Amino acid sequence: MKNFRTNRLTAERLNESHLADLVALHLDAEVSRYLGGVRTPKVTKTYLDTNMAHWDQHGFGLWTLRTKDGVFAGRAGLRHILVDDVDEIEILYALKREFWGQGFASEIAAAMTDVGLSHLKLPSLIGIVNVANGASRRALEKANYLLERSTIRKGEEVVIYRIRR
Template identity: 70%
Template sequence: MDRFSTERLIAERLNEGHLTDLVALHLDPDVSRYLGGVRSADVTKVYVATNMTHWDRHGFGLWALRTKDGAFAGRAGIRHIPVDGVDEIEIAYTFKRNHWGQGLASEIATALTDIGLSQLQLPSVIGLVSVEHVASRRVLEKAGYALEKHTAHHGEDVVIYRIRR
């Protein structure tokens, strides 16, 4: 599933051609506040390579997001992530600031959840969110995820939300 679309977004399998847009996204301190901080161009390049390898290994991963008019909006996806020593599969989404507050995160979270549970037949999917990231927590709750636990991840206080098939 290299491409899919929602009502307002087009998702394209992440590739090296998205690097410039992702570097700009990751350099924005407001966007990166809950992502572990601003990432340099070199770190983002490794990030893209790592996520392309994830696609090759698992058949799913991150997509670059564009609006229907072709403007880069952000990134989102489904990926393996170790949490408390367990291999979990999470949905993730990050948008440029000018796309905040428009319901796009809820739109993509719902689509990713459907892909994960229905198309990929995963038994469950998690959302891993900074305790302080209230907007992202609301997105997961609206998408039907239930708060499962608090934990630490890469030194951050986070909560895990889960939805099951």
């Protein structure tokens, strides 16, 4: 699935042409607060390369998100991640601030869950959320993820949500 649509968003497989939008997103301190902090353009380029390679290796990964009128809204996707030495598939999303509080995170979380469980037939997905990020936690809960446990990742207290097929 290189592309798909939700009610309000169009998702396109991540590619080189998305670098400028990703750099702007990752330079926003509020957006990056729960994503490990602001990323330099060089770090974002490495992030882009890594995530494009994930697509090549696994057949899925990150998509960029645009509104129906073509405005860049953020990024979302599914990726392999090692959690306590277990290979998991993580759902992730980050939206530009002007799209916060309008249900876009819940909309894309539901769409990513459908892609992962129904289209890719993955057995389960996890969401890793900073314990203080109430908005992201609510988005996962609305998409029927269940709180599984708390842990520490990269020095931050996080909660892990899971949904199973």
